[in-house]
Amino acid sequence: MLAVIKSYGLEGIDGYPIDIEVDVQGGVPGFDIVGLAGTSVKEARNRVRSAIKNSSYDFMPRKVTVNLAPADTEKEGSAFDLPIAVGFLAATEQIPSEGLTDYIIIGELSLDGGIRRVNGILPLLISALQRGYKRFIVPYDNAKEASYIVGAKVFAMKTLCDVCSFLSGIMDAKPVEYSKYESSPAADKYGIDMADIKGQSAAKRALEIAVAGGHNILLCGPPGAGKTMLAKCVPTIMPDMTFGEAIETTKIHSVAGRTDGERGMITSRPFRAPHHTASLFSLIGGGAHSKPGEVSLAHNGVLFLDEMPEYNKKTLETLRQPLEDGTVTVTRVTRTVEYPASFMLVASMNPCPCGHDGSRFKECTCSPIAKMKYKARISGPLLDRIDIYVDVDGVDYSELRVSAPAETSADIKKRVEAAREIQRERFKGKGFYTNSRMTNAQIKKYCALDAASEKLLETAFTRFKLSARGLTRIIKTARTIADLRGAIDIQANDIAEAIQYRVRGVES
């Protein structure tokens, strides 16, 4: 007897339907899974066998062949256990086979017949829904994640027995109720606030601009000046995630198996701070199953590289492409996957090996060659992609001990949100939200410059030998500064501020 069950597989953050054909015949008993099934899929036969027996169904000794169609794409993971088990029971007529294909069935089985959670439910549901599938049977532990998808009828089940009684019509079940999306402010999650940082008004201003326009920023200063603390505050001044952004980010985290079980969704902006020993693949993504890397996990949030020169040079250079495109393409022999990687890069570094070059407080003890070598660890092309460069020097004692409260993250966030709102309105329907992602044509359209600004830009261009990219980046930053003022036109002042953030990085 033959039974066909519908299931769904993932490739990156997109899915494709899989037909699971279960054929049960006489002959030497055995259990074979074909259709480019990976090790974790093949192991299903042991789980399925035990789960069926322990659910008090009969696992009769038969020659069982399971085919996962399309048979030419590699399949991984344990999410096919449940459909295979249901298929076996239908093929052996232990449950009726009518109406089985109305459902997409997904789930991992435990040996006792329970259903375990699987990764990637959210992207899978979204993809399946787009293809017109409406009814789903998923693990109970994935219910929360699935509850945000409007239009899908999702039945969350705890055991194989429940699924069978439900499919046979013995047991009635209600679909998962929709949850309303609520963003959670990053300030609560990370427990840090801009008000905790004394002084550093220039750096705070630079961060505000960077966040408002989604620009990359490099903080440079002696050890202990507060670079890391400033960087950690970045998510607290970022606007709350919209539903669309949250879905995008959760999709990636779901594939990586990192969703918040309780909320089921990533509701506050991610702040990823990989250690400087991070490998290339952990950063960019890859491995045998083309998993997303840190750049993608930081999508719609912050990627923080503390002590940037300490990172492996090759690793750093790989950031160039995602920084430019906002996506990263992971290519392996078996599959090519594209992950979104639109993050804000926040990097910190010391100005020299001893860390005190240019500081007001301490003498630098490094030789000129040592300084040069240190700076050369970060390549020109990478620096070129960082719009804002800011010096973070130590703070005076009087400033440090002052008790007057500094501006809180919430205050700054309000201004950032206002600026972002202007941008959202401007780039409506274009697929991105911030000034930093404007194309050249859009710069022409939205960033008209007056004569004074034009003159200033020209002087800077020749004097500092800027690149073409450098020039457009200055204009983008100036656009953000103007947006923060709430102004429609860019003024010479805005250009001047943008230039000084830029040239310090390229110059020094």
Added chain:
Amino acid sequence: MPHSPADGILAERKAAEYLEQKGYRILGKNVNYPRIGELDIVCEDRGTIVFVEVRYRKDKELGDPLESITKPKMRKLIKAASMYLAGNRLEDMPARFDVVSVTDLGIGHIENAFYGDFI
């Protein structure tokens, strides 16, 4: 005391009697395929062909009889069973592998001792 060949033959006879008592129909004994393997008992249980491997142990001190069936042995039995089904035009019949252990303490019967994919 080492087993003599007679012990094995006696054990197989005991096992066959036991199975017949259970209502199995004996189809063949010591079905031998040279260089492939030997099936101790082939019988039929309500429409299912059962290949029985008989294990004899004087007592359980040396371990359970089932433990003495190694993977290479299973492989041999599976191949022989396929030969048997094909040779008797029984390919479409459901089949299974049982083990009957004969000790001085009594007879043990394990249905579905292993599957064809255990190799």
